[in-house]
Amino acid sequence: MSNLVYLMSSLPSLSFGQVPPITMDEFTHDAKNQLSARHFKKLEAVDAYQMPDAGGKHALQRFSRLINKMQEDISEIRTARVHKRTPGLAHLPRTVITANPLEREKLIMRWQWEELDTIQAGEMFTLTDVMVYKLRLQILNRMNSFDAEKGSQVLASVVNPPKKKEE
Numbered sequence: 001m002s003n004l005v006y007l008m009s010s011l012p013s014l015s016f017g018q019v020p021p022i023t024m025d026e027f028t029h030d031a032k033n034q035l036s037a038r039h040f041k042k043l044e045a046v047d048a049y050q051m052p053d054a055g056g057k058h059a060l061q062r063f064s065r066l067i068n069k070m071q072e073d074i075s076e077i078r079t080a081r082v083h084k085r086t087p088g089l090a091h092l093p094r095t096v097i098t099a100n101p102l103e104r105e106k107l108i109m110r111w112q113w114e115e116l117d118t119i120q121a122g123e124m125f126t127l128t129d130v131m132v133y134k135l136r137l138q139i140l141n142r143m144n145s146f147d148a149e150k151g152s153q154v155l156a157s158v159v160n161p162p163k164k165k166e167e
Contacts, residue, residue: 005125007034011133016113020140027137031130039127046131048112048138062119063131070108102146109139 007030012021032040046063069091077097080087087097096107113136120132 003034003036004039004127004130007031008125008129008133014133014136014140016110016140017143018140019144020137022137024137024141027134031134035127035130039130042127043130043134046134048135048142063135066112066115066119070112074108102151105146106143109143112139 010030011027014021031043035043049067073087073089073092073096076089077087089097092111093107096104096111099107116132116135120129
């Protein structure tokens, strides 16, 4: 328990939309040094975008359900677009329907961030608290990886692929 307290106390606070104040490598290094091998193994399995099938009654199960909810609604948006109908979202905010792709991603990340509050509620200095921190750090890393210029270049290369020179 004291190692969890020390780890969480030593980590910088995270706020939605900020540049991550710590790298994932730094976080992983600190966690590995402070957590037991059993706790660190559980933490390693946590991923904001690809959760393993989690059995039992622990935080991984709650994280897995969160990801599944998000994926169900994203699937509904895609299906509705194909069938030219309005999506019926069960979990994500309705504003994601009309947003451009970048804004949709940001809205989904905001939703994930807020949902993590419900998972973290009452979990002070526990492994769940550390897991939520990792997920939030992953969200911030993804958000800060978006680059308008690079995105425009990728779009242009898809829409207007360069023609191969014939020799």
